[in-house]
Amino acid sequence: MRTKQIVGWVLLVIGILMIGWAVxxxxxxxxGAKKPPQVFEPQPRGLEMSEAASLSDGISSDxxxxxxxxxxxxxxxxxLPAGAVPSALNLFAWSLFVGIVMFAGAQxxxxxxKLIT
Structure with a gap:
């Protein structure tokens, strides 16, 4: 009985620590004190508009x-700014990960x- 309560308290503390770390x-x-993990990387920019708009004779449909x-x-x-979409996706991925960690901590x-009582 005593071991069951000790394990229960340890699990309770671990769960609370997981939730606290996530928050x-x-x-x-x-x-803004820390950057989110970079799951999605911004891709390098393409050609400038002046290069894209240059036309020449004999242009094919391609x-x-x-x-x-x-x-x-x-x-x-x-x-959209250059890194807006990857930044938003990184924040979403972080939020999803933290939600899973908080759910696991609560469980x-x-x-x-349940072991304590």
């Missing part, structure tokens, strides 16, 4: 498609509480 780490990341793709990429680049603490 503390998230607070540091969202406050060349026109490539130039339209470059022009579209340039316009999207003007709307471990719950098992500890």
């Amino acid at each position: 503390f780490s998230s607070a540091q990341i969202f406050a 060349d026109i498609q490539k130039q339209l793709d470059k022009a579209l990429a340039h316009q999207i680049g003007r709307i 471990i603490a719950n098992i500890g509480i």
